[in-house]
Amino acid sequence: MNTAVDVAPAAVAETRADPRKAAFEANKLSKRLHRQVGQAIRHYNMIEAGDKVMVCLSGGKDSHALLDILISLRERSPVPFDLVAVNLDQKQPGFPEHVLPEYLARRGVPFHIEAQDTYSVVKKLVPEGATMCSLCSRLRRGILYRVAGELGATKIALGHHRDDMVVTLLINMFFGGRLKSMPPKLVSDDGRNIVIRPLAYVAETDLERWAEHRRFPVIPCTLCGSQNDLQRVQVKQMLREWERQYPGRSDNMLHAMAHVTPSHLLDRKLYAFAALQTTGVADADGDKAFDDEPCAVSTPPERMVLHSQGHPNQED
Ligand code: SF4
DSSP states (O other): OOOOSSSHHHHHHHHOOOHHHHHHHHHHHHHHHHHHHHHHHHHTTTTOOTOOEEEEOOHHHHHHHHHHHHHHHHHHHHOOOEEEEEEEOOHHHHHHHHHHHHHHHHOOOOOEEEEEEEEHHHHHHSSSSSSOHHHHHHHHHHHHHHHHHHTTTTTOOOOOOHHHHHHHHHHHHHHHOOOOOOOOSSEETTOEEEOOOOOOOOOHHHHHHHHHHHHHOOOOTTTOOOOHHHHHHHHHHHHHHHHHSSHHHHHHHHHHTTTTTGGGSTTTTTTTTTGOOOOSSSSSSSOTTTOOOEEEEESOOOOOOOOOOOTTTTTO
16 A cells, blocks of 8 residues: 655565565564554554544654554444544754655545644753753644644544553653553543554564565654653663563563552552451452462463462562
8 A cells, every 4th residue: 555755675675585474474463563453442442433533643663653554444443433644844954844745645544734843942942952852742742732623633643652651661660750651542631632552562673664564754753853862762772682581571561551459569549558457258369478479471461371480589
């Protein structure tokens, strides 16, 4: 369905090396991506009949993949919904304005380009050398919420993926002292929009491969000249290294986020520790205070099973 704008070298090399193997792998990847996105949509009731989903398309690989997958899911979905792609042209120097409109017209998807010079605003307000992302994101968020209202969109879809969620969880733990990540679905600050993240179960490496395979016209995200958030870069590198050493760790962390046991954490607002009383009734799932904790094995969230890795000296 896609027409190539830039031909990704890796994709070409892959196809030339062994076209049949490449086609097999691409088919497997496609099935996995569509399954994971479909599952996330179902699990969190992200899209309902009659929804108009505004897909925020930055031009990066993630939002390209999100739009691409939603287009094909929509074609086969028993639940009727509409899509509209929205790109915010923030007027960064060198932004190739023609690329996304040409691509979206070829895909035949309704779209809207919102041109707002947030780049100049951010440049003026943020001191030289300081990171611009926080103000830039806030401005962008406000504009996109407004545009969603103007377009009559009922849902706003963002391209954050599994690794964004896991990295955010770790950053909030390491640097913010909070156990929180990015929600798969939330109500916006102004209470007027529902934001969804249909790529919540998707690994970033899969999105990279999909972007290469589909040859999306990816626009680099370095045009604004802002430094990447150092904490995020470091945690991301750490996670990639962990994943290399222990494949499946990111999936396990995502699984953990969906299986919270408040009685085994320390938040007194979530669990009434102070009011705990003996019941006198045996509970097979209750006290494990002196047992080893079963650990999740390295499998995707939907296929997760438990087994004991027998951590020595570990209490509940
Ligand atoms: S990288 Fe640039 S465009 Fe992206 S949020 Fe930061 S300042 Fe804004």
